[in-house]
Amino acid sequence: METYSYLGPAGTFTEAALKQVPEAEGAVWRSVNNVGEAFADVVSGRSVAAMIAIENSIEGGVTATQDALANIPNLRIIGEYLVPVRFDLVATPGTKLEDVTIVNAHPVAYGQCHSWLDTNLPHHGHIPSSSNVAAAASLLESSTADAAIAPAGIETHYAVEVLASNIGDNPNAVTRFVLVSRTTALPESTGYDKTSLIIELPEDRAGTLLEMLEQFATRGVNLSLIQSRPIGDSMGRYRFVIDADGHIRDERMADALLGLRRFSPGLIFLGSYPRADRALIAHPSRYADEVFTDARAWLDNLLGQ
Template identity: 55%
Template sequence: MSGSALTYTFLGPEGTFTEAALLQVPGAAEANRVPCSNVNTALERVRRGEADAAMVPIENSVEGGVTATLDAIATGTELRIIREALVPITFVLVARPGVKIADIHRVSTHGHAWAQCRLWVDDNIPNAEYVPGSSTAAAAVGLLEGDAHYDAAICAPLVAAERPGLNILAENIGDNPGAVTRFVLVSRPGALTERTGSDKTTVVVPLPEDRPGALMEILDQFATRGVNLSRIESRPTGQYLGHYFFSIDADGHASDARVADALAGLHRISPATRFLGSYARADAQQTSVAPHTSDAAFASAHAWVRGILGGESAPQSVG
């Protein structure tokens, strides 16, 4: 990128939960922030070198993985996750001045937001039709345009506060008051972030062959090395019916011996495995490591094998 200021893309427009996640990054408030209408566009600008990194949603505590992001980072030119951010999610219902809840027949928002507000919607506007939006903020901003084909939008409180043309008809309409969305900052491949002891590693593993035990073989690479998985989701590759890849978050850093050994095992059985990064956990939760899976245990075991191969340790006689 030209100049000294960093450029970040994010799922826009301004005021989205994604921008709130981006603003948790040190220096992002002073950086160039470019809103994008969808995840693919945000990531492609990074791939083309038009931005230094992109902030995109990857997981929600209620709805699970964000499929658009999981698919976009699993294909195309490789990218790396360098940071994650957690944002508590609250929703409001907004409309143009003069519109009342009784007047609402069509509501627009992002699909994940709609899913998180369905109980409130069923109780208060049960006959309302859902109009998919590219983001919660885009749906709200669309109401200010003359050709909006819906009556109300579900968005973040910040969006409504920053736009005087929107009236808040209802607050805290989310079905789960503890909902949190996880976002990741994605850049082009480079040096790994430093290990902190509270880390996460993300990989994409294509199922090498659709046969009994194929998934178990993948999971065993982690289990036998004491690596805990915090997320695993299957996604279709799009090549043909029944062909899937697995998106996996594992506790630990690629420089941890147990994680490195697991990655090597994955590559042996599925050479198309894609490493998406090791980075600090947003919640700073320390990774629990059993003594026999510690770096010291792996180093001792490797030294023992080297000793055998080097003839330093003769096998004991039997009988």
């Protein structure tokens, strides 16, 4: 039976993302502690794929995931999934909101609930937790915290009660997850695809970043994400994590990738896959596939004379 890895334990947002994968239904779900362990499962073949958080609409890119994708070869993103971020304040049964003086929470969750906490618990203290679920679980052990910030629905997994619901400062917060595998099979283009890349700037000089971006701009390829990460071998050396609208089978995207490969031999292709929101990609008619194929036919005709 196939196995899928995810950042656990049960009740996490990552598990909620994995529930959206039809192929994972009925398979073995392996809970892991961190991104490195999840990717190690995929590389070793222990799991066919791993569900990993890659971007949050409030906090931005998940750097641990981005750096791992840059440094572990032959990984491919095969799917994208969105999970609304909803946090509750929970405590052991019998605890009242006015009893809470110390809150256990993952630092990211704590940051996203800070305004609510300052308003409703202005004198509280904070104990950092390793995960959102671990924060709730710690309340059932010997803990100095009176309450915890945890994902909505955590009370179905642990014997805790909800003191306040949906306490996040931004009601529209969403986390984007990706399913990562070692398969090299490309899904067909759907018209609502996304292509993920990691690109290293070949040198540190004026205009290099502009040259990279021009590879997309001159072919009408829109970028939905661009984030820099230090390569780490010296100061001033960066790689860029990029999500581009379109599929590698689209002529404009394929032509952009050829230009990027000439520009930077350090180009990493992470995959082309359907967007989670299924939003169709719009582009000017001058960047339609037939424009590129007609231009190539014109050149081939000239060369054949």
